[in-house]
Amino acid sequence: MTTIEDKINLFSKIIYDKVNEEKKERLEAFNLEAQKKINVEKEKIDELRQKLQSEVKKKSNIKSNAIVAKEKLNKQREVLSLKDKLIKDAIESVSQRLVEFVSFEEYKPYFISNIQKTLKGIDKGNYYIVVMKRDYEKFQSEIEVILKEYDDYSVKIKISGDDFIGGHLLKDYDGKFRIDNSIYSALQESKEIIGVKVMEMLS
Secondary structure, X not given: OOOHHHHHHHHHHHHHHHHHHHHHHHHHHHHHHHHHHHHHHHHHHHXXXXXXXXXXXXXXXXXXHHHHHHHHHHHHHHHHHHHHHHHHHHXXXXXXXXXXXXXXOOHHHHHXXXXXXXXXXXXXXXXXXXXXXXXXXXXXXXXXXXXXXXXXXXXXEEEOOOOOXXXXXXXXXXXXXXXXEEHHHHHHHHHHHXXXXXXXXXX
């Protein structure tokens, strides 16, 4: 015979089972929903992390490229500075040798032959041969011998007020024609050659 207590216990068990089942379903639904939210948040975090990594990498690349560019620029400046110094030193060295050259015996045939070549290459006319005072005093007799070969020309000797190391200039009386066979001019023209040689050394 079923008592009231048995009925209560049975009813309680049914209610308990139903509540327990609902609790389980709700818990599963909650866990499922919670997992979805967690997954969404994970995706957001991953996207943020990737974005941050990308930005960090980008900034790192920009910084590293800036450092490399700066180093390249510094190297170029150092090379240019070295080039300028080498060219300057080379020109000073050549200039010093040329200054010494005009005091050697070898300078005399160079000086005389250059004047002869210049006069052979010009048409008849009125000219000045411009020379250094030092050279005129040393080679006056040789210059006069050369000029006698050109009696049908009007060629006069003029002493230069500027120091062009050695050699000579040739000008017409009107100042419209000029040949610069000075040693200083040759030195200036050699700067480009010296620059090329220096660059070859640095490459």
